[in-house]
Amino acid sequence: MKKLLAEFFGTFWLVFGGCGSAVFAAAFPELGIGFVGVSLAFGLTVLTMAYAVGHVSGAHFNPAVSFGLWAGGKFTAKDLIGYIIAQVIGACVAAGALYLILTGKSDFVDIGSFAANGYGELSPGGYSMMAVLIAEFILTMFFLLIILGSTYPKAPKGFAGIAIGLALTLIHLISIPISNTSVNPARSTSQALFAGGEFTAQLWLFWLAPIAGAIVAGFIHKAFFDKD
Secondary structure, three states: OHHHHHHHHHHHHHHHHHHHHHHHHOOOOOOOOHHHHHHHHHHHHHHHHHHHHHHHHOOOOOHHHHHHHHHOOOOOHHHHHHHHHHHHHHHHHHHHHHHHHHOOOOOOOOOOOOOOOOOHHHOOOOOOHHHHHHHHHHHHHHHHHHHHHHOOOOOOOOOHHHHHHHHHHHHHHHHHHHHOOOOOHHHHHHHHHHHOOHHHHOOOHHHHHHHHHHHHHHHHHHHHHOOO
8 A cells, every 4th residue: 555655646746746837837928947847847756756755666656667667577467557546546636636726827718738648730749640659669668778777786876766857857858849748658648638639539649659668678678688
């Protein structure tokens, strides 16, 4: 239960901090933080919670990470379902909190895209389904390689959270214009459920591509880099 609660709170913070920065602060009049600020916000959510609860649950906060660690032999299959449920619930509760805050604005009209992920017409830069699929696959694959490498027993101690947080920042710097950046099915699900419409219809890609990329990374690490 402690592990599941840690995953719940960690994923909540990721969505509330990362998506919250995109919804409230990215384009705020004159003082907007822009893509760079949102990218940094996502990285900081993972970095801070990795040190806060990483010793409890391993700080996955992402179904793709759980699958990747399983493929790499660092996580048991019996715990996958529980972790994923906790992550999705945490993300959805965070999205609900963001919705309540957003609708409390004096000039509120609608939630817009709500920082949801998409391809084609729903891609910030108009990127095709195939382009988004490739980007999400590659970015998640390297994200897992960084996670598996930085948490390896022989890696420098105490720096994994920094490497992982900066990796997520870099991932967002690359791909916000492409897909609004997922690499996390729980984060995509929570925002799509509130944005609705075509965002929900496109959600399949943001489960398939990140999980596939993560599993490939797990197998690569296990085959070539895991000397234990």
